Amino acid sequence: MKEKNKYQSAMSLVELLIVISVFAILGVVVTSILTLTLRGSQKAESTIKVREDMNYAFSVIERNLRNAQEIDCDNSDIDTLTYLSHDGFSSSFSCTVGTDGFVSSGSARLTKNEVSIVFCEFSCIPSSSIIEPPVINVSLIAEDKESKSPTKSQVDITTQIVARNY
Numbered sequence: 001m002k003e004k005n006k007y008q009s010a011m012s013l014v015e016l017l018i019v020i021s022v023f024a025i026l027g028v029v030v031t032s033i034l035t036l037t038l039r040g041s042q043k044a045e046s047t048i049k050v051r052e053d054m055n056y057a058f059s060v061i062e063r064n065l066r067n068a069q070e071i072d073c074d075n076s077d078i079d080t081l082t083y084l085s086h087d088g089f090s091s092s093f094s095c096t097v098g099t100d101g102f103v104s105s106g107s108a109r110l111t112k113n114e115v116s117i118v119f120c121e122f123s124c125i126p127s128s129s130i131i132e133p134p135v136i137n138v139s140l141i142a143e144d145k146e147s148k149s150p151t152k153s154q155v156d157i158t159t160q161i162v163a164r165n166y
């Protein structure tokens with residue numbers, strides 16, 4: 001029988017460097033996958049926050065305009081829409097566009113401070129007859145103010161509202 005040299009069973013320096021390189025590459029790949037997953041999760045949360053806020057604002061706008069007694073179809077100011085509520089009170093919806101942009105109903109704010117309105121437009125197509133009610137188009141683009149650039153979410157919502165009680 002041959003005797004084994006005690007150094008023959010050890011790993012060579014090249015083999016050790018190859019193993020370290022493989023583990024380093026695996027570490028980089030796993031870290032980048034984890035980073036992308038977290039970024040995607042943050043963007044999804046940002047989108048949900050903005051969409052929930054916009055859905056609330058649209059539900060209030062839609063409910064009030066569908067039941068309005070009268071809608072002022074003067075399209076000279078696209079940031080404001082004036083109407084006569086079902087109770088007979090004059091009210092309006094308006095937008096302030098910019099980094100602190102928001103949607104409001106009269107004096108009440110419909111969007112949260114964390115969401116910024118980037119674009120807003122109210123347009124009204126007046127009724128052509130007594131039978132046809134006016135049609136209101138509302139377009140909003142909003143974004144999350146608190147998120148940073150790669151995870152910042154922007155939501156674009158447009159709806160068409162046909163008044164009921166005309």
